[in-house]
Amino acid sequence: MTVLQLIFYAFSAVAIFSGLMVVGSSNPVRGALFLVLSFFCMAGLWILLQAEFLALILVLVYVGAVMTLFLFVVMMLSVNRVSVQEGFVRYLPVCALIVLMIVGLMIMVVGPERFGLTQIPMPAAFPADYSNMVSLGEVLYTDYVFPFEVAAVILLTAIIAAISLTHRQSKKHKSQNISKQIAVKAGDRLRIVKMPSEPKINPTGGQ
Amino acid sequence: MDQIFLVGVIVAKILVIVVGLLLSVAYLTFLERKVIGYIQCRIGPNRVGPMGLAQPFADVIKLILKEIIVPTKSNKFLFIVAPIISLATALAGWAVIPFGKAAVLANINAGVLYALSISSLGVYGVLIAGWASNSKYAMFGALRAAAQSISYEIAMGFALVGVMMAAGSLNFQTIIHAQSGGIWHWYFLPLFPLFMVYWISGIAETNRAPFDVAEGETEIVAGFHVEYSGTTFALFFLAEYANMILISALISILFMGGWLSPFEGIPGLESLFAWVPGVVWLLLKIAFFIFCYLWVRATFPRYRYDQIMRLGWKILIPVTLVWIVVIALAIHCNIGPWFA
Numbered sequence: 001m002t003v004l005q006l007i008f009y010a011f012s013a014v015a016i017f018s019g020l021m022v023v024g025s026s027n028p029v030r031g032a033l034f035l036v037l038s039f040f041c042m043a044g045l046w047i048l049l050q051a052e053f054l055a056l057i058l059v060l061v062y063v064g065a066v067m068t069l070f071l072f073v074v075m076m077l078s079v080n081r082v083s084v085q086e087g088f089v090r091y092l093p094v095c096a097l098i099v100l101m102i103v104g105l106m107i108m109v110v111g112p113e114r115f116g117l118t119q120i121p122m123p124a125a126f127p128a129d130y131s132n133m134v135s136l137g138e139v140l141y142t143d144y145v146f147p148f149e150v151a152a153v154i155l156l157t158a159i160i161a162a163i164s165l166t167h168r169q170s171k172k173h174k175s176q177n178i179s180k181q182i183a184v185k186a187g188d189r190l191r192i193v194k195m196p197s198e199p200k201i202n203p204t205g206g207q
Numbered sequence: 208m209d210q211i212f213l214v215g216v217i218v219a220k221i222l223v224i225v226v227g228l229l230l231s232v233a234y235l236t237f238l239e240r241k242v243i244g245y246i247q248c249r250i251g252p253n254r255v256g257p258m259g260l261a262q263p264f265a266d267v268i269k270l271i272l273k274e275i276i277v278p279t280k281s282n283k284f285l286f287i288v289a290p291i292i293s294l295a296t297a298l299a300g301w302a303v304i305p306f307g308k309a310a311v312l313a314n315i316n317a318g319v320l321y322a323l324s325i326s327s328l329g330v331y332g333v334l335i336a337g338w339a340s341n342s343k344y345a346m347f348g349a350l351r352a353a354a355q356s357i358s359y360e361i362a363m364g365f366a367l368v369g370v371m372m373a374a375g376s377l378n379f380q381t382i383i384h385a386q387s388g389g390i391w392h393w394y395f396l397p398l399f400p401l402f403m404v405y406w407i408s409g410i411a412e413t414n415r416a417p418f419d420v421a422e423g424e425t426e427i428v429a430g431f432h433v434e435y436s437g438t439t440f441a442l443f444f445l446a447e448y449a450n451m452i453l454i455s456a457l458i459s460i461l462f463m464g465g466w467l468s469p470f471e472g473i474p475g476l477e478s479l480f481a482w483v484p485g486v487v488w489l490l491l492k493i494a495f496f497i498f499c500y501l502w503v504r505a506t507f508p509r510y511r512y513d514q515i516m517r518l519g520w521k522i523l524i525p526v527t528l529v530w531i532v533v534i535a536l537a538i539h540c541n542i543g544p545w546f547a
Contacts, residue, residue, distance in 0.1 A: 029338055033285075036331065056320040060364075064327025065357055068334065072353045075338055075346070131316045133377060178517065 008048055015041035028074045036067045050123065053132040220312050224301050232448040233263035239501050246505040270444075273437035278341055281434070285339035290435065290442035293332025297449040300325045304456050305379045307466050307485040318379040319367055322457060323360075326412060329450060330356040333414075333421065333431045336443070340434040348430025351512065352414060352421035358519035359408040359418075365527035366405040369398050369534050370461045373545065383465035388544070389472030395462040397537065397545040400530045402462045404523045406496075409454040411519070413447065416504040420512055455496035456489070463492050 018038040025031045039062050046055035109115075140148050237252065237259070244251025252259040277283055303318040305311035315321060330353055337349020371377055373394055374385040386393050395402045411418040422430030432443045459465060466485030470476040510518070538546045 030285075033335070052315070052317050053320070056317050056324045060320065060324035060327055064324055064330075065360065068330055068353050068357055071334055072350060075334075075350065133317065176513070 004048065008045065011041045011044040011048070014038075015045065028077075029071065032067065032071045032074050036063055036071075039063050039067065050126055051132060053136060217312070224312065225298060228298070228301060228449055228452065229445070231452055232445055233267065235448050235452065235497065236266065236444075237263045238497070239504075242498065242501040243505045246502070267441070270441040271438055275437040275439050276434075278434050281341045282339040285335050286434075287439065289332050289336035289339055290439045290446070291332075292335065293329060293446035294442045294449070296325055296329045296332065297446040297453065300450075300453045301456075303379060304453075305383065305460065305465060306489060310486065311380065314378070314380055317377045319371060319377045319382070319461075322453075323364060323367060326450070326453070327356070327360055329412075329446070332443070332446065336435070337431040340431075342434050344427040344429070344433045345431050347427050348421045348423075348433070352431060355414070355418065355421065355515060355519075356412055358516060359411040359523070362404050362519060362523035362527055363408040363412060365524065365531060366398075366401040366408070367461070369401040369527065369531050370394060372531070372534050372538060373398060379460055379465070383460060383467060386464040387467055387471065390464070390469045392472075392544060393462065393464040393467075394545075398462065398530070398534065400526050402458075404527050405458055405462065406499075408519070408523060409458060410500065410503065411515070413450045413454055415447075415451065415500060417507040417510050418515055419509060420515065423509060425509075451500055452493065452497065455493045455500070458496055459489060459492035465489055465492075 015038050018034040018041065021034040022031050022038065025034060039058060043055040043058045043063070046052075046058065240262075241251040241259075252262040255261045255265045277286055300322050302313045303311070303315060303321050305314070333352040334349045337345040337347075337352070340346075370382060374382040376382060376385070414421045420426070420430075422432065427433070432440060435443060466489040468477070468480055468483065468485070468488050470480045540546075
């Protein structure tokens with residue numbers, strides 16, 4: 001067994017374990033943290049496949065940004081632990097059926113029959129000056145430029161839709177106008193009123 | 208046998224970097240207290256050792272000898288793991304930093320991307336610490352840190368996109384070589400807006416003043432590490448300062464020519480300083496940015512939370528987006544001397 005294989009098995013074992021724990025752990029925050037761990041292990045596996053660009057993007061986008069937001073939301077919600085485990089036995093048969101179907105499909109598609117070493121041999125090691133990004137960029141911006149741009153436009157639409165949905169009820173929303181605040185002068189807020197001073201009262205109270 | 212030798216060499220290199228880094232962190236804390244002391248008309252620590260030079264070691268020994276207190280209702284495993292994650296991510300980023308023409312631990316093609324993704328992992332230490340402490344202040348600190356780091360990571364990433372476009376590569380050595388030819392070839396001139404954005408978001412990413420709301424003393428005591436003591440606190444402290452040095456190193460490499468000499472291309476001075484090794488120039492540049500960190504901390508008051516968000520989303524990100532278009536046009540039209 002070579003060192004590479006050892007690293008592969010270590011990463012896959014942790015990935016499978018943390019994948020199971022995502023579903024199995026009763027605490028949602030721990031579940032989210034296990035999801036982070038499984039993403040990280042997958043990134044390690046992709047590096048072993050010499051796909052360093054995809055691996056680093058996985059870490060940057062999913063671990064660094066998406067999961068941080070996810071964890072942020074999960075931490076703020078206080079999910080009742082009992083309600084998470086409620087109905088486990090009741091839904092077990094249906095779940096088992098669905099899981100079996102998915103596993104069966106996966107075995108059919110990526111099983112040793114169609115996905116073995118004979119059909120898809122191990123990729124040859126690339127030379128040291130081979131750049132993953134250059135080859136990916138060349139394919140992405142020549143052969144697949146149209147689907148790529150369409151996907152980008154769809155994502156942009158989704159972003160605009162999400163933002164406009166959040167800001168729908170802007171009537172109730174109060175916000176500061178910073179430039180207005182900075183431009184404010186003392187004369188706008190403060191009015192100095194000139195008035196005659198009061199006539200002097202005799203402090204002794206008079207006679 | 209050859210492989211074992213190779214692994215030994217790599218481990219030795221890692222040791223050199225880590226020991227050097229830890230010593231720099233120790234003296235950075237000393238420097239910080241001295242610099243801020245002089246800015247505030249004090250003299251700073253001056254009792255332990257000659258001129259107070261043994262102060263960092265006194266602090267380290269004190270922190271190591273203190274008891275680690277684990278709060279009763281906390282998540283013990285995550286409570287201990289959080290500072291380790293913080294320090295590990297702070298150290299891992301140094302693997303790709305080139306110190307000289309051939310002095311680099313891992314000269315990988317996607318070096319910039321690696322540095323960015325490793326620095327984006329640092330927030331997990333803070334988040335986990337805040338959650339596992341089971342304390343309200345720690346929780347607030349963690350949530351603030353998460354929101355802040357996500358907002359500024361976008362601006363930081365866009366600033367890096369500009370550098371990648373200008374250099375045409377994600378490899379640190381290629382980026383440095385692309386800046387060679389004199390101080391006017393360094394990217395801080397053509398990419399000046401991105402340089403400023405990177406510097407501001409770098410300060411925000413490391414949770415330093417004026418963006419230190421995650422540990423704002425006046426509001427939430429000490430933020431995410433309020434429950435930590437002894438060695439666990441020391442690890443957070445180490446991680447924060449190692450990250451400061453890392454950001455300074457990255458900005459020196461990406462915008463200030465890394466280990467290139469500033470006298471390059473100047474007749475007379477170039478040959479006069481030709482004997483100085485590149486690592487000296489890099490360390491000088493890092494030291495300059497470290498000083499700026501402390502200078503900024505002693506000068507500016509802390510931003511309010513909504514002001515931080517406004518600066519990140521409404522000012523820094525639009526600036527980077529506009530400047531990326533400008534660079535693309537400049538590269539397309541071959542505007543010299545940078546993109547000729």
